[in-house]
Amino acid sequence: MSSAIQEKEILFKSIDARPDFIASSNPDDFLVPNGREEQWRYTPLKRVGKLHDDAKSDQEINYEVNAATGVKYSILTKSEVATKFLATDRIGARTESLWNKALVIDIPQDFSSKDLTWIKISLNSGVQYGHIIVNAQAQSSATIILEHVGDGIAGVNCEVVAHPHSNIDFITVYDLERKAVLVSEHHFVIDKDAHIRSLVVQLGGDVLRYIPRAKFSGNHGSVELLGVFLATQGQFFENRVFVDHNMKDCKSNVLYRGGAQGKGSHTVWVGDVLIRKNATGTNTYEMNRNLLLDDGARADSVPNLEIETGEVEKAGHASVTGRLDDDQLFYLMSRGIDEPTARQLVIEGFFAGIFGEFTHPELKEKLSARLNAAIERAHQ
Amino acid sequence: MSELIIKDLHVTVETDDGIKEILRGVDLTITSGQTHAIMGPNGSGKSTLAYAVAGHPKYTIASGSVTLDGADVLDMKVDERAKAGLFLAMQYPVEIPGVSVSNFLRSSLTALRGEAPKLREWIKEMNGAMKEIGMDQAFSERNVNEGFSGGEKKRHEILQLELMKPKIAILDETDSGLDVDALRIVSEGINRTVTKNNTGVLLITHYTRILRYVKPDKVSVFVDGRVVATGGQELAEELEANGYVKFSKATAGA
Numbered sequence: 363m364s365s366a367i368q369e370k371e372i373l374f375k376s377i378d379a380r381p382d383f384i385a386s387s388n389p390d391d392f393l394v395p396n397g398r399e400e401q402w403r404y405t406p407l408k409r410v411g412k413l414h415d416d417a418k419s420d421q422e423i424n425y426e427v428n429a430a431t432g433v434k435y436s437i438l439t440k441s442e443v444a445t446k447f448l449a450t451d452r453i454g455a456r457t458e459s460l461w462n463k464a465l466v467i468d469i470p471q472d473f474s475s476k477d478l479t480w481i482k483i484s485l486n487s488g489v490q491y492g493h494i495i496v497n498a499q500a501q502s503s504a505t506i507i508l509e510h511v512g513d514g515i516a517g518v519n520c521e522v523v524a525h526p527h528s529n530i531d532f533i534t535v536y537d538l539e540r541k542a543v544l545v546s547e548h549h550f551v552i553d554k555d556a557h558i559r560s561l562v563v564q565l566g567g568d569v570l571r572y573i574p575r576a577k578f579s580g581n582h583g584s585v586e587l588l589g590v591f592l593a594t595q596g597q598f599f600e601n602r603v604f605v606d607h608n609m610k611d612c613k614s615n616v617l618y619r620g621g622a623q624g625k626g627s628h629t630v631w632v633g634d635v636l637i638r639k640n641a642t643g644t645n646t647y648e649m650n651r652n653l654l655l656d657d658g659a660r661a662d663s664v665p666n667l668e669i670e671t672g673e674v675e676k677a678g679h680a681s682v683t684g685r686l687d688d689d690q691l692f693y694l695m696s697r698g699i700d701e702p703t704a705r706q707l708v709i710e711g712f713f714a715g716i717f718g719e720f721t722h723p724e725l726k727e728k729l730s731a732r733l734n735a736a737i738e739r740a741h742q
Numbered sequence: 743m744s745e746l747i748i749k750d751l752h753v754t755v756e757t758d759d760g761i762k763e764i765l766r767g768v769d770l771t772i773t774s775g776q777t778h779a780i781m782g783p784n785g786s787g788k789s790t791l792a793y794a795v796a797g798h799p800k801y802t803i804a805s806g807s808v809t810l811d812g813a814d815v816l817d818m819k820v821d822e823r824a825k826a827g828l829f830l831a832m833q834y835p836v837e838i839p840g841v842s843v844s845n846f847l848r849s850s851l852t853a854l855r856g857e858a859p860k861l862r863e864w865i866k867e868m869n870g871a872m873k874e875i876g877m878d879q880a881f882s883e884r885n886v887n888e889g890f891s892g893g894e895k896k897r898h899e900i901l902q903l904e905l906m907k908p909k910i911a912i913l914d915e916t917d918s919g920l921d922v923d924a925l926r927i928v929s930e931g932i933n934r935t936v937t938k939n940n941t942g943v944l945l946i947t948h949y950t951r952i953l954r955y956v957k958p959d960k961v962s963v964f965v966d967g968r969v970v971a972t973g974g975q976e977l978a979e980e981l982e983a984n985g986y987v988k989f990s991k992a993t994a995g996a
Binding site for chain 1: 797798799823829837845885
């Protein structure tokens with residue numbers, strides 16, 4: 363295992379070579395944010411349980427793993443893990459310095475199985491920090507679900523490394539209790555001809571801040587960063603996506619669909635794709651679509667695309683925020699469907715496509731059931 | 743035997759230039775098992791009539807009444823009108839991304855019948871109706887109207903008409919944008935609905951073409967927001983020969 367982790371160290375070294383970002387695992391490299399910084403301008407810092415400031419860990423992080431046969435995992439202490447995760451903000455760096463136990467998942471070379479590997483983090487009331495490493499060896503293929511439940515305050519970072527020709531589906535679900543706070547930075551590293559398809563589903567919690575960052579460590583890699591979020595009354599869900607195209611002929615597709623309903627519901631999506639000078643032949647598209655379900659809801663959507671090379675195959679970005687379409691509701695209601703059911707159908711339909719990408723029937727069913735339950739909750 | 747009675751209906755719509763009256767006193771009666779064709783030039787308010795009766799929020803009822811077997815339709819919500827037995831086949835059916843035809847139809851029939859159709863019987867019923875209208879079964883898994891051709895959208899409307907068996911159906915330019923074969927198939931669907939389900943049909947059209955396949959019991963000419971003449975099939979033939987000029991002049995002079 364240690365050899366794989368050393369390899370990974372090299373991969374992460376330059377994940378934030380941009381001058382406007384600091385990347386570090388030392389919290390002291392970051393000032394305590396006051397909310398006026400670009401990175402923090404939307405986050406309600408008063409509600410993050412001092413994760414950004416000085417919240418000490420008073421709870422053990424609780425990992426439950428139900429692994430597919432053949433997938434190895436271990437829970438290790440800091441001295442046993444040689445990670446060099448470079449976080450991009452103070453909460454990420456504090457999480458790095460404060461976690462005591464990491465979950466390390468190893469997907470062996472050539473591994474392939476239809477079975478899911480299910481990781482469940484049940485937050486305890488109080489403050490906890492965690493770190494997860496997923497190492498997908500060459501030519502492996504697996505589906506991993508990282509699910510967060512419970513009530514508490516947590517910082518959990520994660521790194522997923524896809525070695526050459528591996529193919530990983532990685533699904534992160536936040537279905538926490540109403541008062542929970544969870545801040546996560548996820549790093550995805552995609553090697554030659556490897557593919558990561560990541561999906562984040564944000565349904566429950568008080569404040570969720572999720573920072574997925576993808577970069578390539580070989581040519582011809584591809585990554586999909588998909589997301590679904592639905593914030594209801596008072597909930598704050600934030601996503602800050604960064605894709606670093608630093609290799610040739612790589613592909614990325616970022617697609618987030620979100621909804622907000624109720625007074626004080628607020629979603630934030632910031633998408634940032636950087637195509638570096640040497641990343642010729644890049645094919646990238648990022649898109650965020652939001653549905654505002656009433657007048658109390660707010661969505662901020664900021665797509666960015668920076669291109670430093672002239673030889674791009676395709677690059678696009680888009681953002682659309684709208685309301686429920688009166689004509690769609692009228693069409694359904696004119697067929698006898700009452701208004702709440704019509705709204706539910708249209709909202710379910712708005713999100714439906716994103717699960718369509720996933721072929722595992724059990725997974726698809728569970729995700730749809732969770733989302734539909736959240737949509738129903740939103741109507742109450 | 744059902745009757746939809748529209749009396750002195752005035753409807754307005756909000757435009758950039760203020761409130762505009764589109765319907766100026768419409769009187770019409772639609773009866774079970776009868777087909778009543780409404781013909782009129784573009785912009786005469788035919789579609790407004792259809793949408794106002796179905797309850798689209800864009801249109802405001804200024805005055806007048808619409809009753810179905812004595813019940814006040816204008817007092818009902820959109821879904822309640824459907825449950826009371828009204829159906830509107832739309833000229834431009836709306837796309838609903840992510841909602842499959844089969845899910846949509848089942849939700850609708852569950853609402854209209856008060857209970858979910860039993861799964862096995864339902865599939866049989868839906869596939870049977872799709873076959874009659876010449877729709878491939880694969881359609882049931884596609885999203886409602888999404889990526890449908892003009893003809894496919896109209897067939898889908900008639901499929902709903904046949905499954906929902908309304909007392910009264912308003913068909914808003916169902917014939918527009920159809921080629922000859924599709925027009926024949928759609929017309930056969932309308933005729934089946936009238937004979938099998940005893941549905942009363944208000945057939946709104948711009949052209950006489952569909953009247954070769956669907957024989958109306960009555961024809962009314964609609965100009966400038968109201969009915970200006972009513973007759974039989976011969977009125978349609980006259981329109982075919984001379985157009986709306988005579989009726990437009992009549993209104994202009996009135």
